[in-house]
Amino acid sequence: MADVRFFLGAFLSLFLVGVVVALPGAALPHWREAFAVGKEVSWFFTSLLLGLLLGIRLAQGERRHPLFPLALFLLALALTGVALAPSFPWVVAMAFLMGLAEGVMNVHGNSLVGDLYPERRVELLNRVNVGFGLGAVFTPLALTLMPYRALLLLSALMALLAGLLVYGAPPVRSLARGEARGLLPFLLAVGLYTGLEGALATWNRVWLERLGHATATGGLLLSLYWLFLALGRLFLARPVAERPLAALRGLLLGVLLLLLLNLFPPTALLFPLAGFFLGPLFSTLFALVQARFGHRALGGLLYAGAAGSTLIPALFALLPLPGIPLGLLALALGLFLLLRGLGDG
Structure with a gap:
């Protein structure tokens, strides 16, 4: 039963990675209207990338717990911060936290499934990554159906749920092998x-x-x-x-x-x-x-x-x-x- 819970948590975490990846393009019209940004949007991508690189580095250790659930809780905080941001520099600061969480989620959301089901690794890693694609499609579509802040706060709630689902995830099985x-x-x-x-x-x-x-x-x-x-x-x-x-x-x-x-x-x-x-x-x-x-x-x-x-x-x-x-x-x-x-x- 725990394996199913962890699989669902990994699926939801990769769904949220898709949300993060699709968010800048989908939210850009709102940012232009609310903050009058132009070239400043590049600051968001730079901040996101720096956080992503650090997150990937942090995720290379043996322990998934508590790092994986903490990353999802951090994403919930960052998405809430973006939803309530009074200015674009605040959005840029939250982008670093989003990238940090994304890096950890991408590594452990995938590797956890591979460790849980080593005999079906290729098949189930492909299936769990359907979540990423759905998240990337969901974000721009949802913004046509609900307010900007509502989408971000809904995504933050999803991140909290995913963090609870992967809480207590087992450690990495093999840090290094092969040539x-x-x-x-x-x-x-x-x-x-x-x-x-x-x-x-x-x-x-x-x-x-x-x-x-x-x-x-x-x-x-x-x-x-x-x-x-x-x-x-x-x-x-x-x-x-x-x-x-x-x-x-x-x-x-x-x-x-x-x-x-x-x-x-x-x-x-x-x-x-x-x-x-x-x-x-x-x-x-x-x-x-x-x-x-x-x-x-x-x-x-x-x-x-x-x-x-x-x-x-x-x-x-x-x-x-x-x-x-x-x-x-x-x-x-x-x-x-x-x-x-x-x-x-």
Whole structure:
């Protein structure tokens, strides 16, 4: 029964990670209206990133309790602070606490499930990460249905509940195992994956507008992209678990086909389907690294993911508009070739 409670707590914690990731884009109109911010929004992202890096570092130890529940309680405090913020610098300060909590939650929300169910690690890590996708879809949708402060306070209550669910979580089973030199290709793969995921979410909307599609259409397709990421983790979890790396390469062939179709105006509308094929990549790579190299390697994995999701979309800003779909293709091809070198494990 305790395992079910911890699984539900991990699911809810990853749902809240999705809320945190989606919050800046969804809340930006409110921040502009309430605080008259422009370029100052970059302060929020800097503060969030600094907290995230520290949170990942703190989560590399053996003990989950009390760190994991405390991170969720800290997130509840930070979300309440953002809801009641009298000025934008206050929001920026709360962003550091949100990032700190997010780092711990991302490491332990995933690794706890892998430790609870080592024989079904790949499958159940994909299923628990459906929570992240639902949180990312929920946030902008909820802001169309309820007031800004109500969403933040509701999310804070969810964080308190998740903290209670993971209270007393067991310690990490294995801090380190295997040869560390085999870890580098996995780190590169995660960096490329998060870069591709982020570049698609950020820049393909710009490419669609270049092709003549309406801005509103791009927004709808972006929401579908995040939804398909969650659905891919849900429905592909079991097939991928049988031969993980071979399955991921097969899924990337589907991504490459869709990115080729992305070059042309009519078929570019199919791009959200790429999310379905990309869905299982992160969770599966996380599961393989945890099984082969132990808990301490997961910090490096998430650092690589943070670097990829930050730097690669930023580099796309230097590309001419026709280079956007070609850059996406190059990322997917590079990831496919990298996974091809890892064998069929």
